[in-house]
Amino acid sequence: MESDTLDMESDAAALKKLSQSESAGGKETETVAAAALAAEAAAEGAPPTKRQKTVAEEEDLSDREAEDEDEDNDDDEEEEEDEDEDDEDDEEVPQLVLERVQSTQSNLRTFRRIPVFIxxxxxxxxxxxYRCLGTRHLPLENNLLVHFxxxxxxxxxxxxxxxxxxDKETMLNELSIENWIMPTLYAGHFNRMVWLKNSWCKQIPTGKHSFKIGQKDDCIxxxxxxxxxxxxxxxxxSDDLQESRQVELQVHDxxxxxxxxxxxxxxxxxxxxxxxxxLDFFSTSNPFLEIYKDADCYNQLKEIFHFVSVEAVKKAAKATISEYMATADKRQTQLEALKRIFWHLEEQRSLEGLELPDETVISPEVYAKIxxxxxQLADKYPDDEIDWHLIxxxxxxxxxxxxPHHISTSQELEEYFANFKRFLERLPVPPVAITMAHSAQDDYCPQDQVAFIEERVLRLLKDVFGERLNDKxxxxxxxxxxxxxxx
Known part of the structure; x- marks a missing residue:
């Protein structure tokens, strides 16, 4: 795997952001990377989730990094001269940063053939x-992401x-499968995203959604x-968002x-x-359905975590910003209260000693469901197998x-492949690069289908793009x- 860094590009973005903050009168902020909440909740033997990698894989990554460090130490003496040259280059970084910030599409590099990164x-x-941004195969800002x-x-x-x-390293180390796109929108690397889904995915309604992304109290x-x-x-x-920029999200079936x-x-x-x-676009499972299945855990959680939507008043054209804010604040308060309850359960292994929550936040009916x-969990599982953080x-x-949970049949897969090929054939321009995810280790793409789906998708890409696509x-x-x- 390539290990080159984007020091100059990261510095360029940071310098640009700093100059924007100073011109707006904003104060300097300190980069903070807190430990991921989901990582703390990883349970030994629990199925991988959409939130995190397994602990074993993280340990394996650490082992490989340690091996790489040993190899680097062996090469230290050979690299002394190179380090001296690097020190001289570092003195020129500010000038290079300014030049990179001013880069335009006129000095972009082009791939000989379209790469596919899986x-x-x-x-x-x-x-x-990030590497494509750093090598100028992609502009630093205002790119388009089409996301199947x-x-x-x-x-x-x-x-x-x-x-x-x-901070590239923070992003690579701290982001996870469910949250990797929004920081790229906030940083401006993409200003448009198109989510292409199947009609059985209901998380976001179809249509065009234009909005501002920014930060409040150093949170996106x-x-x-x-x-x-x-x-x-x-x-x-909108008025509370600082350093905001306009982005466009389109959602299509x-x-x-x-x-x-x-x-x-x-x-x-x-x-x-x-x-x-x-690849879970073509067939997907919801691994949370299998967690503590004998106690019907997931369906009970849906009732416990339910909140009152603003969609009804939005459709009636009666919603106001104050109603949106009130709903968002109420939801955040609800999540914090639920977190306190589940963290107490993890630490104390029962509800004893827990101060009852505010009934305006967690109603007696919801608390009774908890x-x-x-x-029911205690009746079906040994206590040491119950992970309340994971729950x-x-x-x-x-x-x-x-x-969504939709394991596609063979006939459905053929229909989805045909639609996908038709989409590729209708593109007015080919992509600069193609990225692809298995999503099999986290159980989102069925493991007995993923190899077949990958083979078919690669074949369709080759059928449409031909010699323009990288051979391997x-x-x-x-x-x-x-x-x-x-x-």
Whole structure:
């Protein structure tokens, strides 16, 4: 795997952001990267989730990093002269940074053929995208992301400071499969995203959604009053968002032969168009359905985590900003109260000693459902197998629409493949790069289907793009070596 860094590009983005903050009178913020909440909730032996990698894989990654460090130490003496040269180059960085910030599409590099970069965990495609930004195969800002997936992956990572979005290493280390896109929108790398889904995915309604993304108290927020953003407490008043920028999200059902990509891809996008494909677009499972299944845990969590939507008043054209804000604040208060309860259960192993929650936040009816859940779990599972952090994480995915679960039949797969090929043939311009995610290790794409789906998708890409496509896909999940400058 390529290990080149984007020091100059990261510095450029940071310098640009700093200059914007100073011109707006904003104060300097310190980069903070808090530990991911979901990582704390990982349970030994629990199925991988949409929120995190397994502990074993993290340990394996640490082992490999340790091995790399040993190899680096062996090469220290050979690299002394290179380090001296690097020190001299570092003195020139400020000037290079200014030049890079001013870069335009006129000095972009082009790939000889369209590369295909395949990962298992979807957030790992960021490594390739960042590298393309750094080598100027993509403009630093205002690119288009077309995202085939059964999930929008637009969760906002509340545990990561907004000021960290320009720190590549923080992004690669801290982001996860559900939240890797929003920081790239906040940083401006993409200003348009198109989520292409099947009609059985209901997380975000179809249509065009234009909104502002910015930061409040160094946390990323949006002024888009969709349940998807309100459910996680990420909706903000436009006036409260600092360092904001306008972004456009389009959502289309792709399981139709009428999908016309010219609605959102134009010839002008030829220099900054990334086609991103999650194989769970074609067939997806909800792994949370299997967690503590004997106690019907997931369905009970849907009732416990339910909140009152603003969609009804929005459709009636009666919703106001104050109602959006009130709903977002109430939802955030609800999540904090539920977290306190589930954290108490994890630490004390029962509800004894817990101060009863405010009834205006957690009603007696909802609290009774929590009590019933604890009783049924205790009846079906040994206490040491019950992970309340993981259960809270599961509940957080339910919101009002939940995660899709649709294991496609062979006939359905053929229909989806035909629609996908038709979409590719209708593109006005080919993508600069193609990224792809298996989503098999986290159980979102059925493991008995993923190899077949990958083979068919690669064949369709070759059928449509022909010699314009790189002969061999980069299998990052198989540790294929890669170098953007040689593609």
């Amino acid at each position: 990962v298992d965990y979807h957030n790992d495609v960021l490594e390739f995208i 997936d059964s999930h929008p992956d637009l969760v906002i990572p509340r545990h990561i400071a907004a000021s960290s979005t320009y 927020g949006v002024d888009c009053p969709l349940d998807y953003f309100i459910a996680d407490g990420n909706y903000c008043n 792709a399981d139709s032969d009428s999908l016309d990509p010219t609605q959102f891809v134009t010839a002008e996008d030829g220099k900054g168009f990334v086609l991103d494909i999650d 009590v019933r859940l604890t009783e 809270f994480d599961s509940g957080s995915t339910t919101d009002n629409n939940g995660l 896909a980069i299998l990052q999940y198989m540790d294929d070596p890669w170098d953007v400058m040689k593609l």
